Amino acid sequence: MAEQIVFSIAAAAALVSGLFVVLVDNAFKATVALITTLVSVAVIFLLLAAPFVAVIQVIVYAGAIVVLFLFVIAYLGDRPAVGMDDPRPNYQPLAWVFATALVGLGGLMLAESNLPGLREEPRPVGDIGGPEAIGRAFIDDYIVPFEATSGVLLIAAIAAVLLAKRAVNFEGGR
Amino acid sequence: MSGVPLLYYLLLSMGLFGLGLAGVIRRRNPLLMLLAVELMLNSANIALVGFARHWNNTDGQVFALVVMAVAAAEVVIGLGLVVAVFRQRLALNVDEMSSLKG
Numbered sequence: 001m002a003e004q005i006v007f008s009i010a011a012a013a014a015l016v017s018g019l020f021v022v023l024v025d026n027a028f029k030a031t032v033a034l035i036t037t038l039v040s041v042a043v044i045f046l047l048l049a050a051p052f053v054a055v056i057q058v059i060v061y062a063g064a065i066v067v068l069f070l071f072v073i074a075y076l077g078d079r080p081a082v083g084m085d086d087p088r089p090n091y092q093p094l095a096w097v098f099a100t101a102l103v104g105l106g107g108l109m110l111a112e113s114n115l116p117g118l119r120e121e122p123r124p125v126g127d128i129g130g131p132e133a134i135g136r137a138f139i140d141d142y143i144v145p146f147e148a149t150s151g152v153l154l155i156a157a158i159a160a161v162l163l164a165k166r167a168v169n170f171e172g173g174r
Numbered sequence: 175m176s177g178v179p180l181l182y183y184l185l186l187s188m189g190l191f192g193l194g195l196a197g198v199i200r201r202r203n204p205l206l207m208l209l210a211v212e213l214m215l216n217s218a219n220i221a222l223v224g225f226a227r228h229w230n231n232t233d234g235q236v237f238a239l240v241v242m243a244v245a246a247a248e249v250v251i252g253l254g255l256v257v258a259v260f261r262q263r264l265a266l267n268v269d270e271m272s273s274l275k276g
Binding site: 001002003004007011014015018019021022027030031034037038041044045047048049050052053056057060061064065068069072073075076092094095096098099100102103106107110115117118119120121122123125126128129133134136137138141142145149152153155156157159160163164166 | 180184196197201206209213223226230233235236243244249250255256257258266
């Protein structure tokens with residue numbers, strides 16, 4: 001019972017704040033709404049027996065990524081009032097039509113699905129989400145993706161430095 | 175019945191993905207499009223972690239962690255591009271950023 005109550009609250013918070021992320025016209029407010037979504041998703045991860053992923057979600061997403069967003073928004077100022085949404089008004093509802101169509105198709109597929117245990121009480125699980133289980137999975141089975149991740153992050157860091165350098169050169173090396 | 179079936183987690187994941195998709199189509203500011211992309215990545219993570227519990231297996235959570243690392247790299251590059259465009263005094267509108275030139 002407690003799990004259902006927590007799930008309902010977290011899911012409603014995630015969906016409502018997600019709607020704010022999509023609808024609000026102020027970039028700063030949209031980012032703050034995204035924080036609410038990310039924390040609600042962390043609660044969902046806790047319910048799904050994934051405490052390590054939930055902690056990483058709060059540290060990496062709500063901690064690092066959102067701070068990057070807020071920093072860039074503060075750097076750019078409140079300028080981007082022009083071009084926030086698509087200027088063609090009759091194009092706007094199309095976004096909702098496509099999104100609703102996709103969600104409808106997915107719902108149809110879930111309704112037709114006969115995956116075992118999809119609609120039943122979840123079976124009890126062992127320790128699948130603790131740091132030890134995750135660490136063992138990374139080292140034993142997924143060592144190559146783990147190393148590839150370090151390569152991706154290194155390349156992203158180099159690219160960010162190059163992009164910033166080029167922008168400074170364009171402004172005359174300020 | 176005390177637990178929540180997998181179906182509801184997948185429905186939540188689908189709803190968030192739809193919201194993110196609508197945001198990406200509707201916004202023209204690259205910063206706000208990146209926010210909507212983050213919503214879609216999170217919805218995929220919910221599905222991955224949900225299936226990890228469903229099959230009593232850690233692999234889905236490992237996948238979710240890799241997705242987070244890729245999302246961090248993507249945000250760094252995306253925001254770097256946004257700042258570079260901004261410093262060249264161009265409008266922050268993806269429809270106008272249509273030419274590639276070194």
